Each structure stands twice: as C-alpha cells, then as structure tokens.
Amino acid sequence: EVQLVESGGGLVQPGGSLRLSCAASGFTFSSYWMTWVRQAPGKGLEWVANIKQDGSEKYYVDSVKGRFTISRDNAKNSLYLQMNSLRAEDSAVYYCATRWILDDWGQGTLVSVSS
C-alpha cells in the first residue's frame, strides 16, 4: 500500500523559511516522478513543483521560482520542499503526490505565513 506522509509545516513569519518533507513507502520511490501541490484555505488546488526520478529535472510554478527548491533522497525514500522568502500567499496545505498523474496523495501539512 502506498503511503505518503508530509511533515515540517507550521507557523512562520513573512520572509522566513521552512523545509517540508514527504516520507514515502509501499512503492519503488526511485522509479517515480514526485510532485508538490498546495491548497490555500477554502481555495482550489495549485500545482507547485515536480522532480524527475533521479532529480535531474525540476519544474516550478512561476510564483515560487527562485524561492522554493524541490529535492529528493532516493536512499531515504523522501521528497523535500525547501521554502525560502515565504509570503502570506504561500499559506496553504501542502501535499506530496506521485507521478505526473498524481495517483496517490499524502494527507498534507499546513503552512501558515503570518506575523
């Protein structure tokens, strides 16, 4: 059974940083593209970033380019999202999901950016 468990969310001041993690199990993590998707409170889904199996390709939505970095550690079956220069509009539940088709999702971790 595929399991994705996000962690690392919390309350941070504008301009601050957070590192989100996604622990994966139940599938061959190193064989899958992985994706981060976020959802602001009461709003729709927003695709944030994805990363190729070996980490050689990474793509981002324009609003986070230069501030967020997606990475992975296949030895630890883990996906990460380093978030710097956080803004109020980055406040959301952040989900990790598998592959391009997003066939499995974690339960999400809440990031709140506020002073």
Added chain:
Amino acid sequence: EIVLTQSPGTLSLSPGERATLSCRASQSISKSYLGWYQQKPGQAPRLLIYDTSSRATGIPDRFSGSGSGTDFTLTISRLEPEDFAVYYCHQYDGSPRTFGPGTKVEIK
C-alpha cells in the same frame, strides 16, 4: 501556461441523477494528458480519471471521462450519496502543470 476553466461552478443534483462536468483548456492538450480528481472536505484529493478516460484503480464504473484537444468531460452516470464533493481537472501536458478551479457537486 495552459489555463483550465471548469463549468458549471456548482451543480445541484439529486442522488440517482446524471452529472456532467466540463473542463476547457486554453490550448490543446496533447497525448490526452488530463486527469480528474475528487475532493471531500478535510480530505486529500483522490484521482478518478487519468489520460482523459482511464479510470484509476478502485474507481467505480459510474465515473467516466472523455474529450480531446481543448474540451473534456467527466460524467457520473448515477450519483451516489458519497459522490457529492468538489471535482478538479488537471493537465500534465504543458509546464507548469495546472488545475481547473473546480466544480462543486451538491445535493439538491
């Protein structure tokens, strides 16, 4: 960027009725790289349909997807009580990937 528009914004139907949800793309989506997701309050989204018309594992056959180019449809043949939720389309053809704004299917 491929912009996805979903209609209607809200669909009010009764259990047993047929639901037809539309997703329109601002430019053609090649290789049918479009999916549909269901989300209930407080839960993560769940994949229903991928590659326009393929049902994900465990998804009942009352859910079907169709379309091509810029126009795509999710059909729920007979609504069950558990189907009342928000539905999102998502394209994974262009970069960045994008989602539609969602269609809420509510009980009439």
